[in-house]
Amino acid sequence: MTDCALTIGCFQYDTTRALFDGSVRLEGADVTMATAATLPELFERLIRASEFDIAELGLTFYLRLLETGLPYVALPIFPNRVFRHSCVFVNVHCGITDPTHLSGRVIGEFGIYGQDSGVWAKGILSDEYGFRPERNRWVIGGLESPAPPFDFVPHPRPAELEWSAASEGASLNAMLDAGEIDALFSANVPQCVLDGSPNVARLFPDFEPLERDYYRRTAIFPIMHTIVVRKDLLQARPRLAQDVYRAFTQAKERAAEHYRRGRRLYQVQTMVPWMNALIDRDIDQLGADWWPYGIAANHAALDTYLRYHFEQGLSSRRWKVDDVFAPELLNS
Known part of the structure; x- marks a missing residue:
């Protein structure tokens, strides 16, 4: 089968670097990676013009548009998360x-x-x-x-x-x-x-x-953004959700393994003093997979965010986690 041409729009994080440099590929697709100077610019290009087939989108932007109609569906991939x-x-x-x-x-x-x-x-x-x-x-x-x-x-x-x-x-x-x-x-x-x-x-x-x-x-590591995919593409390519999830997970694992291997050399590949001690503390507290994707590992964080969104008057209904992500990946 000929590879289909897809455009992925997201920020260049260490968790997505392998997608940008081509060392991780999306199976069955000829991918063009795109980014922007700021995240709001990326979101605007997606929302105004559906410029990307697959893209990073802030959770609140996704939830607001989910109520008014959005030709995209979210996958449980979380490239941006920060304690607040x-x-x-x-x-x-x-x-x-x-x-x-x-x-x-x-x-x-x-x-x-x-x-x-x-x-x-x-x-x-x-x-x-x-x-x-x-x-x-x-x-x-x-x-x-x-x-x-x-x-x-x-x-x-x-x-x-x-x-x-x-x-x-x-x-x-x-x-x-x-x-x-x-x-x-x-x-x-x-x-x-x-x-x-x-x-x-x-x-x-x-x-x-x-x-x-x-x-x-x-046990909550706050999640800011998710990855969304065009609904028509998911309907036309039944394995696409799993393939996108696998590619983003592989890219994230490349980055995590870089830090895990760096522990042996005191993280000398960085110029940040005591980075090795920070990585050790993070692994001790958050585990070897301190940046998990999927529903199971993130259910508490996602459900808490959905509660906050409703309590703060940003949603007209109290969304459940199963309502907002692609059905194909609810067991991830």
């Missing part, structure tokens, strides 16, 4: 020194109310500290450069939620540094923090012990 206690930043002059001080504040969020990182941060703060997002005023805009809220995806939110777009010409980074917003929920570290601004700090400065304790108690 570290993603809440505060202006130090606003008197916010613990999570209880967030109530009634003005909080910024990049591009959309309910970014994947924000869904997790709000949900964890709600579960652990009683945070209620609807008690705050939210400002949506560009992180480093002025930008309006995303216009390529629906914006569901609770009716009582108070929000506004950032002022024209204002970025969330500059607003946080100036104290024009009290806090920022951000998937990226804002430039003012990287520049060492004395005006801004993390809500949880020593976040790693908190995130490790969170994992120890919940």
Whole structure:
């Protein structure tokens, strides 16, 4: 059978590098790999123009479009996942020194109310500290450069939620540094923090012990993005879902094995001091497959995210895990 031509759009992570360099191939397909400068650009190209046959997509973008109609279905492949206690930043002059001080504040969020990182941060703060997002005023805009809220995806939110777009010409980074917003929920570290601004700090400065304790108690490693495939392709090629899953898993395993082998040489292939100790700690706590794909290993994380999405008014229904992923891989 002649290989079919497919385009895969995703970010270049270590977990996808083997797909980009061709050392892992998708069986029965002639694949063109594509990426973008930013993840929102990648999502927009998928949503506006169905530019890719297979692509990375943020979970909240997928769930919003699942309700309105989307010609793609998700596979349990998760190329982007990050613990999120570290993603809440505060202006130090606003008197916010613990999570209880967030109530009634003005909080910024990049591009959309309910970014994947924000869904997790709000949900964890709600579960652990009683945070209620609807008690705050939210400002949506560009992180480093002025930008309006995303216009390529629906914006569901609770009716009582108070929000506004950032002022024209204002970025969330500059607003946080100036104290024009009290806090920022951000998937990226804002430039003012990287520049060492004395005006801004993390809500949880020593976040790693908190995130490790969170994992120890919940076994949840927060998931941001999934991989989606065109529905018509899955219908035309019954084995495609399994083949895509296998290829992404093989690519991820190439990366994991690189780090596992590197333990013998103290990870000298990197320039990060004590990387070997970090890898050892991660394997000790998270196991040899610390970045699992599939439903079984991620069911708790996925179900928690779906609960948060509903509780935060971003879904009209409480989705179940089996509702949102390709049936062919529900037993993965």
